[in-house]
Amino acid sequence: MAYTPNTWEPQDVITSEKLNNIEQGIVNVELTPGPKGDKGDAGPQGEQGPAGKDGVVTQEQYDAIIARLDALEGGTA
Template sequence: MTYEKQTWQDGEVITKEKLNHIEEGISNMELTPGPKGDTGATGAKGDKGDPGVQGPKGDKGDPGQKGADAVINKLNKMDALDGGVEVAAVVTAFNNLIADLKAKGLMNSQ
């Protein structure tokens, strides 16, 4: 329902009917959706715009030094143990690895 505008005159009495007409018009306007926007002739999206100018290449900067944990002595492999000297070599290598991790702060020193 379309709202019909009231034209008020000086000295006119405001009546219940005229106020209700205004209220009715307001409530109908709140429930009436607005017109659908124009989507163009085909209803399709517009064309993609041109890309902007590429900015200058950034400077790599100084790579800095490797951290203390960059080089950690490690065991490359472990051969089968048959006792004697081999066990002592493994224990020594393992203890050296633990000491290296503790010295670099990568393992608790306790």
């Protein structure tokens, strides 16, 4: 049976019949996805973003990171 929503008005009384209708509507909702469709066409290429700075370190910074890791591990690798 298809769910029939109730149009609530401010003076409406909440009844077990109306609540059960809501509950049954929830139970009847299909939660599993349908079959996978075909892959769509690729969209247009976006604009080039600004050059990032993350992941770029100097040799001195790299050496300091390795030294801290070694200290945490209790020695040298």
